[in-house]
Amino acid sequence: MILFELVPYDLLRVIWWVLLGVLLIGFAATDGFDMGVGALLPFVAKSDTERRVAINTIGPVWEGNQVWFILGGGAIFAAWPPLYAVSFSGFYLAMFVVLAALILRPVAFKYRSKREDMRWRETWDWALFIGGFVPALIFGVAIGNVLQGVPFRFDADLRMTYEGSFFGLLNPYALLTGLTSVAMLVMHGGAWLGLKADGPVAQRARIYGQMAALATIVLFALGGLSLWAFVDGYVITSAIDPNGPSNPLAKEVAVQSGAWLANYETYPVFMLAPALGFLGAIGVFFGIRTRYEGLTFVSSKLSVLGIVSTVGVSMFPFLLPSSIEPKASLTVWDASSSHATLFNMLVVTVIFMPIVLAYTAWVYKVLWGKVDEEAIVRDQDHAY
Structure with a gap:
């Protein structure tokens, strides 16, 4: 038996769907609070010293956090080549x-x-504000467009044609998901500043973080209701071989109202995702009121995990549906790399992911502690 055949192809495809989700959640949960702090910077810090307090809470870790974004892009390129080609080409200007x-x-x-x-x-x-607010908004807008379907098609040789435009991405539902993304990451940034900063910066961050938590709850609920009422989902209507070749055109797909919610009936465990999204944001709202800083930040992470996961489990097995040629939609079963490639990547991931996580945990442990104005004034050679 060839070594990679030890793990069935269909199982590997699901494993890499989960791992892709882990990487995207890792990016949102780590670099997300960096972006949230950047978006909050003009509002929580009034003086240069206060701005340095806010900046130095993320100064030692933002570069490492951003690596999750690179890992996510690399995983899409290696594990899901058609997804990489369509999304990075179609969303070129947005990217x-x-x-x-x-x-x-x-x-x-x-x-x-x-x-x-x-x-x-x-x-x-x-510039730090722009670097925090704009990516948070654009990533959310992209998710909204993915849920509605993206205007691409394949010809018989699987050459892709994208028929959308940058301004076409800015439709009402996508803007709603974009605002949800901004609110979520501002909430996350507020929870981080409440945990890591001290003095007026932390006090203002708690106020804005609480407001953002409430906005996250409301916008997430509106997004779900709009998805149910106004956004059609996609359903595979033909037989499909989970172990078959990666050919997106070898299936039939129908567009149906409410299809994105059907997975919650088929897989009730998926309800944990939106539940975590809401409960985490509620935990942030009340955690800030009671000054439980550690619990507040953990709740914020759980909310990010739940909200991002909700998109993935709602769409499963779709990765990127096509709005103009539904049968060309990319799914877990027909958009992956080869059996051998997925297996080899899994072996590498099993070896190196624990090392990355252990190193990240060690860095946070070493750099732990609050940043206050006294430390900034006393140490003029502070990081930033």
Whole structure:
């Protein structure tokens, strides 16, 4: 027996669907609070010292957190090549906007404190705001478009044609999911600042974090109701071989009202995802009121986990549906790499993922502790 045949192909496809979710959740749960802090920066910090307090809560960890974004993109490229090709080509301009905003962030971190001039520093502080707010919004908008279906098709040789536009992405439902994403990450950033900052910055962060938690609950509920009432889902209507070749055109797909909610009847355990989304945000709202900082941040992470997971479990087995040619929709069963590739990647992941997690945990342990104004003033050579 060939080694990779030890794990069935259909099981590997599901495992990599789960691992892709883990990477995306890891990105949202770690780099998400970095973006949330950036989006909150103009509101929670009024002086240069206060802004340095906020910035230095994420200064030691933001680079490591951003690695989850790179890992997610790499996993899509290697495990789901058609998904990578369609999404990165179709969303090219949106990706460019995200990358431009993300490029602003490291430049702002490195340059803002190089000069004492306040206009110089305020300019870079607004760059940090853009680097936090814009990606949060665009990622949410992208999710909204994925749930509605993306305008692409394949020809007989599986060459992709995308028929959408950048401004076409900015439709009402996508903007709703974009605002949900912003509220979720601002809530996450507020919970982080409440845990890591001290003084006026932490006090203001608690206020904005509580407001964002309430907004997350309301917007997440509106998103779910809108998904049920206005957004059609996709259903595979033909026989499909979970161990078959990766050919998206070898199936039939129908567009049906309420189809995205059918998985919750088929797999009741999936209800845990939206439940965690709501309960986590509720935990943040009341955790901030009771000043349980650690519990508040854990609740925020659980809310992020639940909200991001809700998208994945609602769509399963679809990865990227096509709005103009439903049969071309990409699914777990027909958009993956080969059996051998998925197995080899799994072996590498099993070896290196625990190392990455252990190192990340060690970094957070070493760099733990609150950042206050006294430390910033006393140590002018502080990180940022």
